[in-house]
Each structure stands twice: as structure tokens, then as C-alpha cells.
Amino acid sequence: MKHSVGILILALFIGIPVLGAQEAKAASILNHYAARNFIAGPINRADLETILRAGARAPSANNRQPWLFTVVQNQELAKKIVGDTVDGNVLIVISAEGDGKTNGRAILDCALATENIYLAAQALGYGSRIYTGPMDAVNRSFKADLGLPAGYNAVALVRAGRVPGGVDAVSAASARKPIDSVVIYK
Numbered sequence: 001m002k003h004s005v006g007i008l009i010l011a012l013f014i015g016i017p018v019l020g021a022q023e024a025k026a027a028s029i030l031n032h033y034a035a036r037n038f039i040a041g042p043i044n045r046a047d048l049e050t051i052l053r054a055g056a057r058a059p060s061a062n063n064r065q066p067w068l069f070t071v072v073q074n075q076e077l078a079k080k081i082v083g084d085t086v087d088g089n090v091l092i093v094i095s096a097e098g099d100g101k102t103n104g105r106a107i108l109d110c111a112l113a114t115e116n117i118y119l120a121a122q123a124l125g126y127g128s129r130i131y132t133g134p135m136d137a138v139n140r141s142f143k144a145d146l147g148l149p150a151g152y153n154a155v156a157l158v159r160a161g162r163v164p165g166g167v168d169a170v171s172a173a174s175a176r177k178p179i180d181s182v183v184i185y186k
């Protein structure tokens with residue numbers, strides 16, 4: 001009991017929503033967090049396919065669907081891209097045609113697909129984290145390994161995998177700006 005009161009106070013303090021019944025319908029969006037600590041263990045094949053379908057279900061400008069998803073299950077390659085990858089982690093690299101800098105509309109579309117993949121993984125009970133830090137290295141050195149067609153560049157990747165129990169948005173997510181500071185009503 002004391003424990004749950006403590007969690008409630010912590011949640012209110014860092015701005016992570018404690019959800020009412022109506023808000024709970026959007027729980028997978030309101031209560032995500034970027035996993036830091038992954039543990040070894042597989043992602044079920046059917047779950048992986050659902051995660052990828054969620055990515056491909058993203059909206060895109062003029063419905064162009066410019067994304068390509070490379071699913072990296074090879075642990076040797078995954079570790080070259082994200083050094084602390086643990087066994088069973090899957091990296092989903094989202095790429096699109098263009099230089100990755102000036103093809104703004106495709107980048108925005110890929111960002112939406114990235115978010116869908118990131119959220120779907122968590123909705124299915126896995127941990128996930130978005131990375132753009134490794135993109136320069138990926139586009140310099142690993143495009144062939146990832147099977148990217150000529151003219152494509154990686155935009156982001158989502159790492160998904162098993163996470164320890166007992167971690168959630170309340171205990172793990174960073175504080176967000178107060179909602180009043182990022183919303184203007186007119």
C-alpha cells in the first residue's frame with residue numbers, strides 16, 4: 001500500500017500520467033518509456049510481424065509509404081551498430097530513398113513508422129528504444145550489410161527486446177515539460 005502511494009506521488013511529480021478510465025484507452029501511447037536495460041531473450045516471430053505491420057500501417061504524405069524496414073537479427077551485425085545489444089534483441093532499421101537530410105517529407109513519414117514500431121513493441125510487452133545516434137556510421141559503413149537499395153539512407157532504428165519485469169514508465173521515463181508550457185489554446 002505504502003509502495004503504491006509512493007509510485008503515485010513519483011508519477012505525479014515527474015509528469016507521467018496516472019491514467020483515468022478514459023485515458024487508459026490510450027495507455028500504450030501515454031505510458032511508453034525508452035528502455036535502457038535489455039535482457040537476453042527472443043522476440044516471438046508472430047509479435048515481430050505484428051510490430052512490422054504496425055510500422056507499415058503508419059500514415060504518410062500522399063500515402064507514399066517511402067519506408068523500408070531492415071530487420072537485423074544477426075547478433076554480430078547488431079552489435080556493430082548498437083554496441084551493447086544483447087542476445088535476442090532485434091534492430092529494425094528504417095530507411096528511405098534520399099540523402100536522409102533533405103528529403104524532409106520522407107523523413108517525417110519514416111519518423112511516424114518508427115514511432116509505430118517503437119510503441120507496438122511495448123504494447124506487446126517488449127522493451128524498445130529509438131536510436132538516431134548510429135545513423136552516420138550505418139550510412140557510412142553498413143548499407144550493404146543491411147541490404148539498402150542504391151540511393152537509400154537509414155533514418156532511424158528501433159531496438160526491441162526483452163526487458164526486466166517491474167520497470168515501467170513511472171519508474172523509468174524521464175520527466176516531460178509541463179503540458180501548459182507546450183500547448184497554446186486560441
Ligand SMILES: Cc1cc2nc3c(=O)[nH]c(=O)nc-3n(C[C@H](O)[C@H](O)[C@H](O)COP(=O)(O)O)c2cc1C
Pocket residue numbers: 032033034035129130131132133134156172173174175
Ligand atoms: C529521434 C530520436 C532519436 C534518439 N536517439 C537515441 C540514441 O541515439 N541513443 C539513445 O540511447 N537514445 C536515443 N533516443 C531515445 C531518447 O533519448 C528517449 O526517447 C528520450 O530520452 C525519452 O525517454 P523516455 O520516454 O524513457 O522518458 C532517441 C529518441 C528519439 C525520439
